Amino acid sequence: MATIAPSRRVRRTPFSDGVEAAGVKGYTVYNHMLLPTVFRSVVEDYHHLKSEVQVWDVACERQVELRGPDAARLMQMLTPRDLRGMLPGQCYYVPMVDETGGMLNDPVAVKLAEDRWWISIADSDLLLWVKGIVHGFRLDVLVDEPDVSPLGVQGPKSDDLMARVFGDKVRDIRFFRFGWFDFQGRSLAVARSGYSKQGGFEIYVEGSDIGMPLWNALFEAGKDLNVHAGCPNLIERIEGGLLSYGNDMTRDNTPHEAGLGKFCSTQTAIGCVGRDALLRVAKEGPTQQIRAISIDGDIPPCDRAWPLMAGDKKVGQVTSAARSPDYNTNVAIGMVRMTHWDAGTRLTVHTPDGPREATVQPKFWI
Amino acid sequence: MATIAPSRRVRRTPFSDGVEAAGVKGYTVYNHMLLPTVFRSVVEDYHHLKSEVQVWDVACERQVELRGPDAARLMQMLTPRDLRGMLPGQCYYVPMVDETGGMLNDPVAVKLAEDRWWISIADSDLLLWVKGIVHGFRLDVLVDEPDVSPLGVQGPKSDDLMARVFGDKVRDIRFFRFGWFDFQGRSLAVARSGYSKQGGFEIYVEGSDIGMPLWNALFEAGKDLNVHAGCPNLIERIEGGLLSYGNDMTRDNTPHEAGLGKFCSTQTAIGCVGRDALLRVAKEGPTQQIRAISIDGDIPPCDRAWPLMAGDKKVGQVTSAARSPDYNTNVAIGMVRMTHWDAGTRLTVHTPDGPREATVQPKFWI
Numbered sequence: 037m038a039t040i041a042p043s044r045r046v047r048r049t050p051f052s053d054g055v056e057a058a059g060v061k062g063y064t065v066y067n068h069m070l071l072p073t074v075f076r077s078v079v080e081d082y083h084h085l086k087s088e089v090q091v092w093d094v095a096c097e098r099q100v101e102l103r104g105p106d107a108a109r110l111m112q113m114l115t116p117r118d119l120r121g122m123l124p125g126q127c128y129y130v131p132m133v134d135e136t137g138g139m140l141n142d143p144v145a146v147k148l149a150e151d152r153w154w155i156s157i158a159d160s161d162l163l164l165w166v167k168g169i170v171h172g173f174r175l176d177v178l179v180d181e182p183d184v185s186p187l188g189v190q191g192p193k194s195d196d197l198m199a200r201v202f203g204d205k206v207r208d209i210r211f212f213r214f215g216w217f218d219f220q221g222r223s224l225a226v227a228r229s230g231y232s233k234q235g236g237f238e239i240y241v242e243g244s245d246i247g248m249p250l251w252n253a254l255f256e257a258g259k260d261l262n263v264h265a266g267c268p269n270l271i272e273r274i275e276g277g278l279l280s281y282g283n284d285m286t287r288d289n290t291p292h293e294a295g296l297g298k299f300c301s302t303q304t305a306i307g308c309v310g311r312d313a314l315l316r317v318a319k320e321g322p323t324q325q326i327r328a329i330s331i332d333g334d335i336p337p338c339d340r341a342w343p344l345m346a347g348d349k350k351v352g353q354v355t356s357a358a359r360s361p362d363y364n365t366n367v368a369i370g371m372v373r374m375t376h377w378d379a380g381t382r383l384t385v386h387t388p389d390g391p392r393e394a395t396v397q398p399k400f401w402i
Numbered sequence: 403m404a405t406i407a408p409s410r411r412v413r414r415t416p417f418s419d420g421v422e423a424a425g426v427k428g429y430t431v432y433n434h435m436l437l438p439t440v441f442r443s444v445v446e447d448y449h450h451l452k453s454e455v456q457v458w459d460v461a462c463e464r465q466v467e468l469r470g471p472d473a474a475r476l477m478q479m480l481t482p483r484d485l486r487g488m489l490p491g492q493c494y495y496v497p498m499v500d501e502t503g504g505m506l507n508d509p510v511a512v513k514l515a516e517d518r519w520w521i522s523i524a525d526s527d528l529l530l531w532v533k534g535i536v537h538g539f540r541l542d543v544l545v546d547e548p549d550v551s552p553l554g555v556q557g558p559k560s561d562d563l564m565a566r567v568f569g570d571k572v573r574d575i576r577f578f579r580f581g582w583f584d585f586q587g588r589s590l591a592v593a594r595s596g597y598s599k600q601g602g603f604e605i606y607v608e609g610s611d612i613g614m615p616l617w618n619a620l621f622e623a624g625k626d627l628n629v630h631a632g633c634p635n636l637i638e639r640i641e642g643g644l645l646s647y648g649n650d651m652t653r654d655n656t657p658h659e660a661g662l663g664k665f666c667s668t669q670t671a672i673g674c675v676g677r678d679a680l681l682r683v684a685k686e687g688p689t690q691q692i693r694a695i696s697i698d699g700d701i702p703p704c705d706r707a708w709p710l711m712a713g714d715k716k717v718g719q720v721t722s723a724a725r726s727p728d729y730n731t732n733v734a735i736g737m738v739r740m741t742h743w744d745a746g747t748r749l750t751v752h753t754p755d756g757p758r759e760a761t762v763q764p765k766f767w768i
Contacts, residue, residue, distance in 0.1 A: 065406075
């Protein structure tokens with residue numbers, strides 16, 4: 037395996053000193069920023085995530101901040117999800133598409149106030165799209181990337197750890213809601229959310245200077261909880277069907293293909309870019325869609341799309357795959373043509389190590 | 403050093419098989435794609451680049467293709483450089499800015515025809531900005547990322563190697579011009595350009611399927627020329643003052659701060675986004691600017707901005723730095739306040755390993 041080269045362009049985070057001290061072994065780059073991928077081993081990290089509590093440097097979930105009188109209008113232009121019922125204090129998972137309905141990102145919208153939003157982004161420079169739209173439509177809104185870096189606390193003991201640092205009130209935060217909590221005199225947005233199915237929180241750390249103090253406070257408070265540094269876990273996120281933009285869907289795909297049709301209220305999301313195209317898609321339905329797929333045998337790391345074959349015919353592709361200790365199979369995410377997407381369909385996946393038998397699953401594992 | 407984690411999101415290139423076979427030791431991620439950073443060692447690669455010829459996988463210089471009747475108008479909206487005199491067959495280095503004059507990218511524009519352009523981009527999703535502008539202004543132009551992957555041939559023996567594969571006519575290509583050359587029945591744009599000061603070419607490889615055949619043809623033809631796999635070399639590009647977007651300048655900087663004022667003909671580039679802001683900048687001049695800087699002593703890898711101090715006062719920052727064997731000093735690129743940017747000014751740079759003496763240079767080394 038090649039190492040990752042140091043440069044300012046691949047940005048460090050406010051938590052990088054802690055991540056390094058915790059012995060990070062692998063990185064990826066996400067939004068031009070370092071994102072840890074493994075500490076002890078992907079399997080050890082996986083078991084620990086499912087039984088204990090981890091602190092995650094997910095600062096790479098950069099925020100696009102919208103401020104100004106047109107912020108809410110702009111937000112609705114950016115997503116086919118109907119935002120009319122959304123209140124300050126709520127987080128919405130919002131697919132974002134271009135004028136043809138192709139996905140540009142799948143961020144979480146954080147409504148701070150009617151005229152102030154954060155868009156917590158997946159791996160694409162969504163800021164540039166938003167700035168282009170604002171400029172083209174001459175909207176009265178400021179768009180920028182603020183000094184806000186999410187820190188994840190994930191795993192079954194997350195509530196206990198968080199309560200020790202922020203007080204018992206954090207236990208009352210409902211899923212995809214956030215509240216304001218004090219840390220060293222600063223008020224931080226704390227949401228019940230995160231890129232795992234093990235429960236937990238994301239702290240929107242505003243101000244890089246308190247990154248390491250908060251990191252250290254969590255580790256200090258969690259010693260007897262066996263807290264470890266962690267990161268989004270490849271195995272667990274596939275088991276849970278948590279999609280990764282750039283891996284499982286790209287600009288080539290509609291939200292409906294990505295299985296995100298339920299987040300598209302295209303009829304009522306008036307003004308959203310791509311509405312015409314998505315109305316058509318919603319009417320006809322997608323011809324391919326994300327599926328959980330199990331794969332037999334040994335597989336290499338999935339660093340490219342693996343063709344899914346029915347005999348000689350390509351009927352889809354696998355884009356994420358890993359060996360699951362808990363389910364004793366290779367768990368995978370793939371895009372499958374409608375002719376072959378029914379649960380139980382047997383297919384062949386062409387990996388760089390050769391063909392493997394695969395089975396379309398009725399649902400994800402977690 | 404941590405390894406880079408495999409995933410489809412960090413895209414392989416049409417040349418990755420060749421890069422791996424050549425023993426790549428380090429990668430970075432650039433436009434969501436693998437970019438090699440070292441093969442033997444940065445120093446060995448450096449000496450070889452300056453004396454022989456290298457083949458570079460720079461597929462990560464993705465293209466934003468503009469096609470349609472509004473393509474030329476759009477292109478001029480995107481950059482403050484005056485494009486009126488530009489002819490098909492020419493390449494222009496074109497800073498691109500937002501409405502405030504902040505740099506979004508510093509790509510090379512390739513004019514294929516009046517209504518067809520490639521923008522060969524640095525590391526930001528410029529496609530999203532361009533699509534936002536096109537949508538907002540309802541321009542009649544198609545914008546997409548084509549299957550085009552640049553392959554660099556760099557070093558003093560580049561002409562000899564290229565002539566063996568494409569014929570002697572390649573020798574006639576002038577700097578920042580391109581011509582069409584046949585390879586295995588395909589017509590490929592070949593430009594005299596590249597991210598080094600050692601001379602050479604960039605082949606715009608259209609069609610991933612001919613990536614490895616071309617890679618192999620170059621290595622086969624260049625055996626007695628001592629051809630090696632190479633990549634943009636940190637030391638050589640600093641010596642040559644070749645800026646790196648994301649390292650040496652960001653959206654916080656104007657082209658004038660980046661020393662790119664000569665590429666901004668703001669008065670005549672009518673219609674360009676950010677013109678108002680840049681007219682103001684051009685009138686007043688920047689208050690900080692890129693400078694070549696030498697640093698004494700031993701320095702660590704530069705993976706973050708290092709403050710440049712005059713006594714207790716921060717007067718700039720160093721953003722790229724490396725030990726230069728040929729110039730027997732640490733060569734660096736920094737942004738320096740006008741109060742301290744005169745050649746010969748002695749400053750202190752705060753590296754993670756401690757303070758080092760630094761000197762503002764009159765110009766870059768190559």
